[in-house]
Amino acid sequence: xxxxxxxxxxxxxxxxxxxxxGGVAPSAVRFYEQHxxxxxxRTSGNQRRFDASAGCQVKVAKLAQRVGFTVRExxxxxxxxxxxxxxxxxxxxxxxxxxxxxxxxxxxxxxxxAMRAGGRLCELNEALTAE
Amino acid sequence: xxxxxxxxxxxxxxxxxxxxxGGVAPSAVRFYEQHxxxxxxRTSGNQRRFDASAGCQVKVAKLAQRVGFTVRExxxxxxxxxxxxxxxxxxxxxxxxxxxxxxxxxxxxxxxxAMRAGGRLCELNEALTAE
DNA sequence: CTAAGACTTCAACAAATATTGAAGTCAAGC
DNA sequence: GCTTGACTTCAATATTTGTTGAAGTCTTAG
Numbered sequence: 001x002x003x004x005x006x007x008x009x010x011x012x013x014x015x016x017x018x019x020x021x022g023g024v025a026p027s028a029v030r031f032y033e034q035h036x037x038x039x040x041x042r043t044s045g046n047q048r049r050f051d052a053s054a055g056c057q058v059k060v061a062k063l064a065q066r067v068g069f070t071v072r073e074x075x076x077x078x079x080x081x082x083x084x085x086x087x088x089x090x091x092x093x094x095x096x097x098x099x100x101x102x103x104x105x106x107x108x109x110x111x112x113x114a115m116r117a118g119g120r121l122c123e124l125n126e127a128l129t130a131e
Numbered sequence: 132x133x134x135x136x137x138x139x140x141x142x143x144x145x146x147x148x149x150x151x152x153g154g155v156a157p158s159a160v161r162f163y164e165q166h167x168x169x170x171x172x173r174t175s176g177n178q179r180r181f182d183a184s185a186g187c188q189v190k191v192a193k194l195a196q197r198v199g200f201t202v203r204e205x206x207x208x209x210x211x212x213x214x215x216x217x218x219x220x221x222x223x224x225x226x227x228x229x230x231x232x233x234x235x236x237x238x239x240x241x242x243x244x245a246m247r248a249g250g251r252l253c254e255l256n257e258a259l260t261a262e
Numbered sequence: 263c264t265a266a267g268a269c270t271t272c273a274a275c276a277a278a279t280a281t282t283g284a285a286g287t288c289a290a291g292c
Numbered sequence: 293g294c295t296t297g298a299c300t301t302c303a304a305t306a307t308t309t310g311t312t313g314a315a316g317t318c319t320t321a322g
Contacts, residue, residue, distance in 0.1 A: 016268070026269095027311055035309090045318045047269050056246055063239040067232070068199040071309070087247055094243035101198070101236050108194040108232065112225035115187055116218055147298070157299095158281055166279090176288045178299055202279070 012041070012049035022058025029058065036075035037061050053085050060097075067101045143172070143180035153189025160189065167206035168192050184216050191228075198232045 018038070019026040032038050033048060038057050040048035061074045069077075077096055081089055149169070150157040163169050164179060169188050171179035192205045200208075208227055212220055 014268075025311075028309085030270095031310060043269095043318080045269080046271095047318065053246075056242075060239070060242050060246070063235070063242050065309090066199050066235050067239055068197050085246075090243060090246040094240075094247050097243060098236070098240055101239065104194070104197050105229070105232050105236065108191070108198055109225075109229055111187075111191050111194050112221060112228060115184075115191070115216075115221040116225045145298080156281075159279090161300095162280060174288080174299095176299080177301095178288065196279090 010051075012051065013054060014050075015048055018050045018054045018058060021055025022062070024058055024062060032058060032061060032071070035071050037071060037078055051084065053081075057081075060093075064097055064101075068104060069097070069101070141182075143182065144185060145181075146179055149181045149185045149189060152186025153193070155189055155193060163189060163192060163202070166202050168202060168209055182215065184212075188212075191224075195228055195232075199235060200228070200232070 013021070015026045015029045019029045022029065024032075029038070030048075033040050038050060038054045038061075040050050040054075043049055057078060061071075061078075064074050065071070077093055081093060144152070146157045146160045150160045153160065155163075160169070161179070164171050169181060169185045169192075171181050171185075174180055188209060192202075192209075195205050196202070208224055212224065
């Protein structure tokens with residue numbers, strides 16, 4: 001069973017495999033590899049081969065983009081992942097992504113709350129000195 | 132005092148005013164207006180003039196972009212704002228922005244948590260059928 | 263071994279989000 | 293009423309995030 005896992009983990013994925021698992025186009029998989037979001041080895045014939053976690057990384061990357069991370073930022077965060085990422089490795093990545101996104105969301109919340117609670121703070125804050 | 136507010140509220144802002152208040156370049160203010168994020172009236176000489184809330188809207192728009200909203204989405208949401216937005220108007224905008232951003236953040240959280248809690252779910256989920 | 267299908271690179275295109283510069287017009291203070 | 297600085301539009305440029313197509317190579321099932 002452990003043997004099966006190892007065997008499966010080593011079965012290398014093609015661009016198409018990763019694209020399907022990650023829910024993106026093959027061109028996007030190549031784009032992500034070019035920009036360091038995912039990493040590939042090459043066959044003797046120069047074709048990309050990915051490990052089992054690549055599809056997941058693509059999924060996470062897509063969702064991270066939708067909360068405002070750039071591809072560059074995601075690539076930088078994913079640099080920390082070792083070859084065969086373990087749960088604790090993903091825990092660190094997760095913490096960074098979520099904490100950073102929440103920080104930005106809080107900034108937005110603060111800004112809209114300022115106007116929700118005191119429209120006059122925003123609309124009329126110079127009015128007080130005008131009289 | 133009410134008179135002062137009205138007078139102040141009607142003092143129209145130039146592109147530069149809004150840019151400074153919103154913390155962006157004048158070119159960005161024109162861009163936002165072209166794309167419906169903010170609304171302008173024109174002087175007899177064709178220059179843009181904004182009302183008092185434009186600077187705030189720019190601030191909120193910038194922060195919304197950083198949590199993943201596109202300019203188009205922000206423009207659509209801001210369409211709902213009446214001419215002189217009141218606190219309850221901002222409350223609706225706020226709810227939409229925050230709720231939508233939180234929904235996306237939750238999707239990301241779910242995805243990374245799946246890997247954090249069960250790396251094997253992601254890496255080895257076909258392994259079980261391989262033996 | 264071969265044919266089909268997937269892969270490679272490279273260049274062109276595209277949409278979103280702006281910025282910059284040119285050429286000309288407006289507004290405001292003196 | 294003139295001058296100066298800010299404004300106008302338009303076109304070009306830049307970056308990000310990809311997609312598409314051409315021309316050619318690799319892999320693999322049969």
